[in-house]
Amino acid sequence: MGLGSRSIEKWQLAIARWKSKTKSKSAAMKIAIQKTGGGPSKTPQLNPIEERLMCLLGWKSVTGDENIEIGLKLPVAERKLARDKTPVQNEVEVLRDGTKSPPPLVAINEPQKVVRAPVVKAIPPQRRKAVSVRTTTEKSKKFVSMNRMHTEHMEKLVKIEQYTSVMSQALLSISQDFKRLVDSATDKN
Numbered sequence: 001m002g003l004g005s006r007s008i009e010k011w012q013l014a015i016a017r018w019k020s021k022t023k024s025k026s027a028a029m030k031i032a033i034q035k036t037g038g039g040p041s042k043t044p045q046l047n048p049i050e051e052r053l054m055c056l057l058g059w060k061s062v063t064g065d066e067n068i069e070i071g072l073k074l075p076v077a078e079r080k081l082a083r084d085k086t087p088v089q090n091e092v093e094v095l096r097d098g099t100k101s102p103p104p105l106v107a108i109n110e111p112q113k114v115v116r117a118p119v120v121k122a123i124p125p126q127r128r129k130a131v132s133v134r135t136t137t138e139k140s141k142k143f144v145s146m147n148r149m150h151t152e153h154m155e156k157l158v159k160i161e162q163y164t165s166v167m168s169q170a171l172l173s174i175s176q177d178f179k180r181l182v183d184s185a186t187d188k189n
Contacts, residue, residue: 019057022050027062 006014025046032041046054054062 019053022046022053023057023062025050026054026059030062 025044029041029043029045032043035041
């Protein structure tokens, strides 16, 4: 490393700056990779020496620990009931004397500690604008295709109506021709 020109403190500062620069470069690279949606990122890649440094430091130093902390588990004291202090009677005695009933369950007045689980708010994933534009584009494409399909169906229905009117006129003329033939045949007889 050429210790002759710098003091130890300066080398320590230089290495600390290099580590910090490498961490920030790898963090920027990771963020850029997440934003591409699976394609190649445009950020500069780590050189082999920086990759070795990241192997020594570990990627957790860049990304952080993504686990959710659950917190300490505090013991919860059970509530003591007044019934626990009364002596237990034999079941035979209770059956013989129907008037006896167990004492009512009454909680002893003790200060109770309310232990609540820590509220962990999951951060919802941020929507990308490309996704919302894509869905809007898909909706507009569906709308256009539905309109196109509607107009095509209407055109076909109009053509069917025209063909049925032509067929009804043809059947009317055929029936009139048959009527004339029948009338002419009956007049000759």
